[in-house]
Amino acid sequence: MPKIGDRxxxxxxxxxxxxxxxxxLGHLILWLAVLVTVLPMLVTLLTSLKYTRDIISGSxxxxxxxxxxxxxxxxxxxxxxxxxxxxxxASVGSTAIVIIISSLAAYSISRFKWPxxxxxxxxxxxxxxxxxPPIVFVGPFYLMSRTLGxxxxxxxxxxxxxxxxxxLAMFILRRFFADVPSEIEDAALIDxxxxxxxxxxxxxxxxxxxxxxxxxxxxxxxxxxxxxxLSLTSSSSGMTxxxxxxxxxxxxxxxxxxxxxxxFFAAIPAIILVVFAQRYITTGLALGSVKG
Amino acid sequence: xxxRAFRYWALLPAVLVLGLLTLYPIVQLIRxxxxxxxxxxxxxxxxxxxxxxxxxxxxxxxxxxxLRNTAVFALVTVTxxxxxxxxxxxxxxxVKIFSRFYRVIVILPMLIPPIAIGVMWLxxxxxxYGVLNELLISFxxxxxxxxxxxxxxxxxxxxxxxxxxxxxxxxxxxxxxESLPQxxxxxxxxxxxxxxxxxxxxxxxxxxxxxxxAVILRIIFAFKVFDEIYxxxxxxxxxxxxxxxxxxxxxxxxxxxxxxxxxxxxxTAVLIVVFVVGYQRINTIAGRAS
Numbered sequence: 001m002p003k004i005g006d007r008x009x010x011x012x013x014x015x016x017x018x019x020x021x022x023x024x025l026g027h028l029i030l031w032l033a034v035l036v037t038v039l040p041m042l043v044t045l046l047t048s049l050k051y052t053r054d055i056i057s058g059s060x061x062x063x064x065x066x067x068x069x070x071x072x073x074x075x076x077x078x079x080x081x082x083x084x085x086x087x088x089x090a091s092v093g094s095t096a097i098v099i100i101i102s103s104l105a106a107y108s109i110s111r112f113k114w115p116x117x118x119x120x121x122x123x124x125x126x127x128x129x130x131x132x133p134p135i136v137f138v139g140p141f142y143l144m145s146r147t148l149g150x151x152x153x154x155x156x157x158x159x160x161x162x163x164x165x166x167x168l169a170m171f172i173l174r175r176f177f178a179d180v181p182s183e184i185e186d187a188a189l190i191d192x193x194x195x196x197x198x199x200x201x202x203x204x205x206x207x208x209x210x211x212x213x214x215x216x217x218x219x220x221x222x223x224x225x226x227x228x229x230l231s232l233t234s235s236s237s238g239m240t241x242x243x244x245x246x247x248x249x250x251x252x253x254x255x256x257x258x259x260x261x262x263x264f265f266a267a268i269p270a271i272i273l274v275v276f277a278q279r280y281i282t283t284g285l286a287l288g289s290v291k292g
Numbered sequence: 293x294x295x296r297a298f299r300y301w302a303l304l305p306a307v308l309v310l311g312l313l314t315l316y317p318i319v320q321l322i323r324x325x326x327x328x329x330x331x332x333x334x335x336x337x338x339x340x341x342x343x344x345x346x347x348x349x350x351x352x353x354x355x356x357x358x359l360r361n362t363a364v365f366a367l368v369t370v371t372x373x374x375x376x377x378x379x380x381x382x383x384x385x386x387v388k389i390f391s392r393f394y395r396v397i398v399i400l401p402m403l404i405p406p407i408a409i410g411v412m413w414l415x416x417x418x419x420x421y422g423v424l425n426e427l428l429i430s431f432x433x434x435x436x437x438x439x440x441x442x443x444x445x446x447x448x449x450x451x452x453x454x455x456x457x458x459x460x461x462x463x464x465x466x467x468x469x470e471s472l473p474q475x476x477x478x479x480x481x482x483x484x485x486x487x488x489x490x491x492x493x494x495x496x497x498x499x500x501x502x503x504x505x506a507v508i509l510r511i512i513f514a515f516k517v518f519d520e521i522y523x524x525x526x527x528x529x530x531x532x533x534x535x536x537x538x539x540x541x542x543x544x545x546x547x548x549x550x551x552x553x554x555x556x557x558x559x560t561a562v563l564i565v566v567f568v569v570g571y572q573r574i575n576t577i578a579g580r581a582s
Contacts, residue, residue, distance in 0.1 A: 022387060022388060023383070023386050023387060023487060025383075026382075026383035026384075026386050026387050027383075027387060027390070029379060029380065029383050030380065030384065030387065030390070030394045030398075033380055033394070033397075033398055033458075034393075034394065034397045034398070036455070037397050037398060037400060037401060037455070039416075040409075040412035040413055040415070040416055040455065041400075041404075041412060043412065043415045043416060043423050044408075044411060044412045044415050047415055055421060056421065097309075100305075101305045101306050101309055102306065104301075104302040104303070104305060104306065105302060105303050105305070105306035105307075107302055108298075108300075108302035108303040109303065111299075112299035114299070122306070122307075122310075125310060125314070125315075126310075128565065129310075129314045130512075131512050131564055131565065131568060132561050132564065133515050133518075133536070133560060133561075134516060134537075135516075135518065135536070135537040135540045135541060135557055135560070136318075136321065136557045136558075136560060136561050137314075137317050137321075138540075138541070138544065138557075139320075139321060139324060139544055139550060139553055139554050139557060140316075140317035140318070140321050140324070140554075141317060142544075143320065143324075143336065143550075144316075144317065144320070146335070146336070147335075159313055162313055163313050163314055163317075166306075166309070166310070170306075194295045194298070195295055195298035195299070196295070196298060199298075199302070220403055223405065224403075224404070224405040224406060224407075226405070226406060226407045226518070226519040226522070227518050227519065227537070227541070230522075230541075231541070231544075231545065241405075242406075242407040242408075242519070245405075245407050245408065245411060245523075246407055246410075246522065246523055249410070249411065249414065249523055250523075254414075254418075256415075256421065259411055259414075260411060260415060262411075263405075263407070263408035263411035263412065264408070266404075266405045266407070266408045267404045267408045269403075270400060270403035270404045270405075271400065273403060274396050274399055274400050274403055275396060278392075278395065278396055278399065281399070281403065282395075282399070282463055282466075282467065285460075285463055285464070286464060286467035289464065289505075289509055
């Protein structure tokens with residue numbers, strides 16, 4: 001089973017650590033990369049903490065304020081709270097549905113004897129769906145959401161995000177389920193447990209690292225989406241944060257304070273995930289995309 | 293009964309969801325591409341127009357520009373990103389201290405909402421208040437309007453994309469490097485290979501399959517580019533940064549030509565599938581030959 005944080009070859013590397021010295025050039029290149037990566041984020045964070053006069057004068061030294069963040073939720077920023085709620089509903093909703101459906105399907109495909117073509121068809125269809133740019137789905141989803149009367153609601157977004165998240169979640173989980181030793185399952189079945197019980201009580205806990213990885217990535221994909229939210233919503237009752245950010249930028253007068261604070265706010269989940277769950281993200285993406 | 297059929301019950305929701313949310317929309321897209329759709333009071337009226345929408349594509353200069361821009365964009369960004377990410381991944385693999393810190397920072401851009409990335413770069417390349425032009429002014433140079441000059445807008449977008457996606461290439465390539473047997477490195481070092489020789493003759497050849505998968509994944513992503521372009525240039529100035537997604541979106545919503553937009557989207561889908569299948573074929577043949 002692929003283990004999150006599996007450190008292959010640790011012992012060998014430790015031996016080499018003793019003899020090898022730090023590559024100076026490597027560190028130089030990496031610090032440069034760190035600088036280039038951090039700089040745009042830092043500029044945005046600093047701008048978001050400035051009063052408008054300091055943004056305009058471009059001063060490096062300024063009196064910091066949280067006023068822009070406050071105004072998102074109260075002032076000109078308008079309905080940001082509503083957008084936040086929509087973002088959370090759409091991301092959590094789609095993630096929950098995708099995880100339930102894909103873990104059941106991954107279990108079925110990888111643990112039971114299906115004719116070869118069944119998993120073949122499903123896997124190639126998922127690869128195909130993952131390959132297509134979201135814009136391909138935008139038109140049909142727009143018509144569908146109108147017909148179903150869910151246009152401009154988080155329900156339309158949940159439907160679209162299922163398409164966005166499903167393939168990767170399925171690829172990750174398929175790998176994890178396939179690697180559960182079948183003896184564990186057989187033991188439970190012989191003891192009289194049903195397949196459903198075995199799945200829920202025995203298998204799911206074993207593959208929980210895979211489920212966590214799939215869930216975190218699904219959440220990120222949904223949270224980050226812009227094109228579906230732009231196309232399937234029209235007002236703050238359905239809009240998500242990214243659409244709100246784009247609106248700040250496209251006003252006749254760009255609202256720099258609100259725009260930068262909203263952008264930094266939207267990036268917070270990414271920062272939290274990369275610091276606290278880097279292993280899940282890395283393993284999930286590497287397994288799901290390359291070996292899918 | 294339920295127990296014996298569990299494997300069917302477990303697969304059923306996925307099949308239903310995939311049918312309703314992927315197969316049905318694609319069938320719908322095909323129907324749309326052969327129709328003329330108009331907003332009417334009761335909703336949307338459909339008129340069958342045969343192949344008209346597809347004929348329009350060939351006489352549409354902007355569609356061609358969007359396709360060319362997307363192809364150039366994919367080629368340039370993926371090439372640069374692969375090289376940069378390869379250098380970074382090998383470097384992270386060779387250093388001992390700060391390794392986790394480097395990883396966390398370099399991976400970060402991939403997880404940030406692309407629209408927020410657009411904002412971050414707007415704060416750098418904005419004509420009036422951007423950091424870049426302020427820096428240039430302190431040297432006495434009046435910086436250009438990066439996003440409103442035809443010759444500069446496209447390169448600027450490419451820089452933003454590189455900043456965004458090196459992270460993904462880095463992650464995939466690093467995973468590939470770390471799954472290589474470390475004993476080989478040790479053996480080469482003991483035999484007196486320099487780090488450069490080690491990279492050239494051990495790491496790179498072994499990494500070839502991973503690189504080829506990473507490249508095709510990134511090309512697929514590059515064809516999806518939309519968010520940052522929408523925020524920074526919205527396809528402009530003129531059509532200098534128009535790509536497939538931005539053009540289809542503009543045709544569908546801006547011009548309300550839903551049937552034609554569907555034809556463009558369908559053509560894109562076909563193009564991508566043909567490209568990916570072709571790439572895999574060539575790759576398999578090249579892999580066997582080498």
